[in-house]
Amino acid sequence: MNKIISNRQKKVFEIVSIVKLICLLFCGIIVFNYFFRDKNIIIMTNNDYLNVIPLGVGTLVIALIYIIWMFFSTEKLKFKNSRLLQITEDLIFILIFSILIVVSEAHESQYKLLFLFIVITSTIQSGIKQGMVVSTISSMTVLGIDLIYGDNTNVNQHFENDLILCSIFILTAWLLGYYVKIEKEYTENLTNLANIDGLTEVYNHRFFHDALKKILEKADKEKSPVSLIFTDIDYFKHYNDLYGHQKGDEVLRTIGFILKSSVRAGDIVARYGGEEFAIILPNTSEKDCLYVAERIRTEVERWEFEGEENQPNGQVTISLGVATFPDKASNEIELVKSSDDALYRAKFFNKNRVETYYSVLEELKKDIEAEHIDLITSIKTLISVINIKDRYTYGHVERVVMFAKLLGNKLGLTEEEMKTLKYGAYLHDIGKINISKDVLNKKMRLTDDEWEMLKQHPANGVDLIKPVESLKQIIPLILHHHERYDGRGYPSGLKGNDISYLTRILTVVDSFDAMTSNRPYSNRKTYEDAIEELRRCSGTQFDSKIAEAFIEVVQENKDKFDNLTLFSEK
Template identity: 60%
Template sequence: MKKIDDKRKQINNIVSVVKLASLLFSGMGIFNFIINKYNITRENLNYTLTMWMIIFSILILILIYAIWAFSTAYKFNEKYVDRIQVIENLFFVCIFFVVLFLTGVHESEFKFLFLFIIITSTIQVGMEHGMLIATISSVIILIMDLFYGTTTGKNIYFEKDLIIVGIFILTSWTLGLYVNIESEYIERLQSLANKDGLTEVYNHRFFQDALKTSIKLCEDNKESISLIFIDIDYFKHYNDLYGHQKGDEVLKNIGAILRSSVRKEDIVARYGGEEFAIILPNTLEKDAIAIAERIRLKIENTYFEGEENQPNGKLTASIGISIFPDKADCDVELIKSADDALYRAKFFNRNRVEAYYSILDELKKDIKDKDTEEKDIEIITSIKTLISVINAKDKYTYGHIERVVIYSKLLGDKLGLKKEDKKNLRYGAYMHDIGKISILEDILNKKMKLTNEEWEILKQHPMNGVEIIKPVEALNGITDLILHHHERYDGQGYPSGLKGKDIPYLARILTVVDSFDAMTSNRPYSIRKTHDEAIEELKRCKGTQFDPEITDAFIDIITKNKDITYL
């Protein structure tokens, strides 16, 4: 909290002023000692020069401390602050001891100086340290009385100083109690400001500040920081069935599970309604995945009242992971990439852990490795944003792209493509629908059959896609894929009506893969085909819509790898 930090700085400044005052009084004691020691009087010719030298020396010492105290306040690493304050307070005790020794030892009038450091140390460090300083100060004064006081009869200095010792102890104790009460109050305020009242984990605001701080520390120490996003599956369904009170109980239990599943240095926060985030400092991706998987299993294996009525019979969570600096350059990118991974986990049947991955990030790395123009990297970043917009407009597109990339990779390996062609096929698969950015959401999500006019608009997306990627020289190899992935082997496709071998080879591959996934996916305007029905459709359209050789190779892959169709 900014107000609390400001208050602490004000207290630190006041304490520094008090210590300066104690130095000033100490200087007065040293000043008296020098005058008496060397019998400096007005009749002495060196009186004025000596006086000014003494005053100047004391002021210089005080100025040095003032500059140090006010310029270094709160600039040390937090874990070293208390240690530095303890050393500083003991240093002041030593100074006051010297002053007492120079100004009459047991007869000195400067015993009150210890009160300054007892008060300031109690305020700064707390009751225990204040009592320690009070005890040390008392022992110093009483030992001086015993060693230098009268050895016969009454030791009046010892008796009088017992009262001073009582004042020292009482001051540190009462002031320490007040400081403890104030500290507890501040902690409660911080807890109210930083914690989510329902789940007892940190709130969204604290998470944002903590993430920025953690990233800065990781940059300084050249370490990695992982971010986990957790979202409760079908939570709205649960709330609708049992009401928000029961939903709140679920959130409390999830919060407790998360707190018990992380390390002391990790930060658990409630990011949104049913969404949580965990910051894992100095953690590699593989370790973050292991932690996330343990959390997922713990949630899945915990019984929540009424979970049997959830869509999958259990109350579960989807989890996304990203890592800085490997997959994000700043806190904003880290949040977005972890959120993308979470979206992918939820899209692919939920109750799973997904680490962030983007082919466009791989492309950006390739561009950097080739030392091409910076504007190309900026355009790639823009393309990535455009694809995110398309995903938001058309939920089908997101999963479709991911699956088409997987199918394309498998088919490219099967056909023995060269390394460069495999890479272009993957990039093309990822960006083949980017032209849909200019298509109205109403058309993309229309449940009834498209009108002729709407169909003509939809058919423009390959050409729109080419226009978007054209400025990037590194993407020249995929323009044919994007432009011609809706051509037909019999020449009845669009936009150019190319036929047979005239259609670029990689585009023919993409056509088969794209069509198969379209047939086996839930789409607004068509009924999803089963795995076997889609294979029969590929066989039926072989030689008319699809390249026969490529179709046979793909059918062979799909038949041998049936599980991948359920991604």
Template identity: 60%
Template sequence: MNNIEDNKRNQINDIVSAVKLSSLLFAGIGIFKCFSIESSKIVQNMIPMYMIISAILVLALIYFIWAFSTTKKFNLKRIKRIQLIENSIFIIIFSIIIFRSGAYASEYKFLFLFIIITTTIQSGMKHGIIIATISSAIILTMDIVYAPKAPINQYFENDLILVGVFLLTAWPLGFYVKVESDYIKKLQSLVNEDGLTGVYNHRFFHDSLREKIISCEEENKPISMIFIDIDYFKYYNDLYGHQQGDEVLKTIGTILKNSVNKEDIVARYGGEEFAVILPDTNEEDAVNIAESIRSKIESTYFKGEENQPNGKLTVSIGISIYPDKAKSDIELIKSADDALYRAKFFNKNRVETYTSILDELKNDIDEKHIDLVTSIKTLISVINAKDRYTYGHVERVVTYSRLLADKLKLNERDKKDLIYGAYMHDIGKINISKEILNKKMPLSNEEWEILKQHPLNGVEIIKPVKSLQNISHLILHHHERYDGKGYPDNLKGEDIPFLARVLTVVDSFDAMTSNRPYNKRKTYEEAIEELRACSGTQFDPAIAETFIEVIMESKDRFDKKYFY
């Protein structure tokens, strides 16, 4: 889009600049003529040199201002204001030149033709005809008021032809400009729109986001980002075919376009995922818009939706805000995507706003360590990129840990340590290759020994941050077993730190109920039976039973299909 618009703008500016330069050259001749009407006076008095130099400088200044107004990239409102002022000034200048060089008998009435041409090219037929009408009125008024009284006003009759030229210049040229503009818009729609859904495409989304962020930075306004993903869309496609799936995408694209303002950007981000850019929108308003979208899609009937796992075709939605929760366009996309995944991992058909455990942590650590914590956040993002399972696992473990902490009635300090530990317990995986993390077959003994190093690696990573030392034992011992057969230190029973025993239960439960490259997911009921079977061997029995109570009390919070 930008290349097409820039090329068009540059071509128009080249044409307009050439026309403006020509008009100023002719205007200059008229200005010089205004200094003296009779050649004898030029010989007798001589035009002062400073007047000639001043006239040249004025014309040069006018040209540079004019050129600046056509090449400088202003917003649309400012451009229209500049063009209005510019047209008014030059109508006045040309009128004075015409009046001073003979009024009704002036040879410079054609000067108006230049401004008619430039206005029509820049602003279209309507504005061109307005300028042509004003110019015609000025010329014909001079003919009526200042021409010699005679039965037939020859000047008026001759200038009627000139008026016709003015109007005929604005009309066909304006029509051509409109046709060309429509053609450019058609090209833009082909380049910028998703051919299936009619919303904008992925590339236009990124271009627009960068532009909106720059604009909102200048105006000190927020931008909200909404990411939308269709729940179980692969299941729907497999059941009814891609053609019917395409109809779903079209319908949702229409719902999205009808749910936001004209200045908002709706784009198909990829596959079954959509994105919406909401300039000058705070988090509360974005949540309301997102909830409205979710509700509209849920209440819309889609063919065969009754066979979906949820009984309806629904969407999950994630929200983030710039600059409150992200400092760049990349961070905004990533944080909105994180919020979307949180919505999908927990029950789907819901709206989630982005929250970061490490953002909370920044309030609890020394200011000098904030950069280190930011680096840790970056490391976790790298791990997520290497292993998508790790991201979902961490988010779920954090959520389970919050619920279990409340059930255990932990004090505020222990609750925070458990949550921070849950968030960073797998940070040591940064040193493990993607091939091992994503291997679909059981790990070899050598690979298993490499994987077992991640608790030690994690402790080393957070060691420079003194404020994180409270959670080092959670990272180090979350794979210890209650019977002493865990790693890395083979701790047994209550020798294992209490919060580490809590994290072990939560971590293991999520591992059992998640799809792993080498492990088929268990239902929640199967995982609960596994917790009970391993109580006293792998897990602290009291903590395991308390966690089972949490899961049973929180059924509605999680995806119901996990219980079957």
């Protein structure tokens, strides 16, 4: 829509340029008549040639004015003070017309109608206000010339006649200006229809991306922060299924109202899609953004929605994810992705909460060689692709990292061992990038070929991180996290202590999360069932000491684990 408006403005300026060119050509005629009036030239004398010189100079001046005007007519939209430029142009034309009218018989001049051109072009360009100002100045100029050069002894006939002309100036400015005003309002209404979400009356998805791009460009130049909040209504599908989409739409409208009421005038609230909203906060640090996000979360939680008592958590609530440019993202795509990741983190970790963007990879960058930073960024992109293909993998990795940290503390790992375990937990499924989405999300039993394909993901993951020397210590965790303590695992069939200690830890927490999460082909087990499964498989699939230590961790942190694995639907 903005492009259409911009093209329209450009065409208007082209028309105005043509009109003013015509005005300048008329000025050339006036100059010509001034130098050759009362002459009947057949053969030019030397004196006539001398008279032509001023005419030539005048013509060159007019041509120069025209060239300058044509330049500004195509470029002035780029100027911040384009309004001031237009006013200056109008005054210059009024001055030129005034001088030419004075030298062409002043009050008796037949060229006073030239002012009408400038009244029309000024009104078209700038609206009724400037049009009325220009028409008033033009009228005062014409009447002033009549008073100065007219016959003051008798009735000034020229003054009386020019009163009608001046009335035409003012009437033209008013009528044309009113039309321009109506058209502008109509264009603004169309723009709103194009930019505003009809249901929630906040900005729509397309406008969000346009605005974010411009705001980030400005922030990059000014070296100022920009924060982005992604928010999603918890269990909204459950509410829609229970009360119908009309009631769901009322919730969306209310959430939109709360969001708009909770931010500053310069902030952008947009409906990103479905029940997901986005808020752009220019010149806002992560700390301030978290404060705003928490205030919004609290306001929604306190709002009394119809039928909210039947929601899974007894209320209509929202989850929010926060990311900030340039600290957590270097461009528009990264900022959106980081905010979205933070939102899903909030959704997975019990909902009705605010989460800021965090990635183990950001921490990992501090521990690797500078020449491998780009590769780590590429790995981050690959993980994003996996998350899109298989949402289970995203939540699974986040939870396994959390479980691994808790178990590592229980077992008294050193700081270096904790780092290795944490990085290995985060990257252990990266090899799934080569597995098709259909296989990852298949609800039926995998075929032998599909199973063999899936079993290749540990080796594929190792191939991806091999070039990074600093990551060599996590290769065993990625390659062997599906080995079994009894030697019946894959890909190498390692047994007992041949499997590294950290890998045995990762195997326990990885399997526990797989058991207690909803998968495309199976429903989650309860914690009690999963604990029994850990005990039953101790000494066969799992290292019994590690399994028992993790059972203690689960029992000591049951409430926290409930939060981590509660996610089942948006």
